[in-house]
Amino acid sequence: MGDKLDILLNILSVSCYEGLAYGLLTIGFFLTFRVLDFPDLTMEGSFPMGGATAAALIVYAEWNPFLATLGAVIIGVLAGLITGFINTKLKVTALLSGILMMVGLYSVNLRIMSGSNIPLLRHDTVFDLAGQVLGLGKMGLAIAVAGAFALLAFLLLTWFLHTEIGLALRASGDNEQMVRGVGADTDKNILIGCAIANGMIALTGSLVAQYQGFTDVSMGIGIIVTALASAIIGTALFRPNRVITMLLACFGGSFIYRMIITVALRLGMSPGDLRLITSVMVLIALTIPLIQKLTRGEWVPPAPRL
């Protein structure tokens, strides 16, 4: 009986930490894919880059882990700016801009780490530093630190997305013609949006690397699908129609997605199976509208190509 409660609590607290940490990444995904209508695949490279940068700064440069985390965010912001630049100035499609970045960043990440991974075991991370002050257990610390970053991001973004600049950014994914019509530069909005999104994604990368005690160049593979799964779950549950519900949906969706994954692992699935589970989950969610249409005998348009 006590065992079962322990397991339940453990699942909940792991999901809570992961929901907060990956919620930042899901917000990044949501900002580009939904708010800007800019399908940005850069995250497959900027997520491991966050981990690689933080780890390299902590281990090789012996930076304070909080500064190293900040460094990771800045590198992520730069990556997003480059993606935005390729699209808006060099006129390459959003999808291809992201793919070029994702492929290119793989090599950059190897350079940053001077290898394919960095162990962080004998180095203090943000979690260790916070532990010296707070003195919580491992899970409690993880939740406290991820929660602090999540709260900070939540407050900053809630503020920013309600400013004049933030408003123009939110409108440009909905109606670019109108945004230019009222005199806002849609190129600038894409640059800002990609920068913020990849900064958040790199932040998640750096937190995950520090929590698990190592970083690896292959850490980002398939991350886009987990972000998509979290966003879909969050959208379905919270039906976000304003900024605050949108941000909460990203955290909530990540929490539930991570819980499903944790339970699946507990049930004996191998970590290698998780990607397939995620893909099938997303596929099911995406085909629900189709099935509804078919059962109602409605007309189904041909598949979109983009």
Place this chain on the structure above:
Amino acid sequence: MSNVNSQPVLKLDGVRKTFSPGTVDEVVAIDGVNQEVKAGDFVTIIGSNGAGKSTLLNLIAGMFPPEKGGKIHINGQDVTNLKEYKHAAYTGRVWQDPSVGTAKILTIEENLSLAFSRGKRRKLIHAINRNRRSLFKEALKPLGLGLEDRLTCPVGTLSGGQRQALSLVMATISQPALLLLDEHIAALDPTTAKTVMKLTSEIVNREKITTLMVTHDMDIALEVGNRLIMMHKGKVILDLNRKAKSALTISDLISAFEKASGDKFADDKVLLKAD
């Protein structure tokens, strides 16, 4: 008359626009237009399908530049090669499709705030504050649609007519030098179209905004405004002042067209109306 008033609000010199030049799809949409529009003018623009009316407004709004040699001045400023979003400092626009003028995911007040910042530098300050809110309410009240009590509703929940009325307020709230209306009532049902047209005249008269309005409705073209321009194959073929147009009927207008163009008047929308 002061010097400022005698300067035309809009000046087009040798403006031409060819789509897909040098290909089999080449279309000369605007074929050398020279026009001046004075402050306070309300110009209605008519012409058959493909005459180049929308292209002309798009050129003025900076969606694309005219061909080399053409010049566009607004309030004496050369705006020929400005980017579209910079043109917006001078021009407010309402499109035919009500969904183009507004962002459906934003609330009414957020849409208005976006438009309120037209021509100003957007800052990292809250887009909505108490002052602005009361200003937006004042701007919406004359519409008589009750939108002033729904400031925080997403625009996606409004009807087409309500969205178009809101677009109109958005296009005029920051007092643009020039208001460009491209068949902005054509997609509305007749009753709503009438209301929005009435609102348009009210706003334009109250704010004294220089306006160009494309319409397929000959009655409206004759009745509204103080000047009428007729276009054909990328050229202005008829230009009537208030006095000249007040004496005309629709059939006068059509025969004037056929005389000036040497062509039959072909406008599917107008023929439909005549049935």
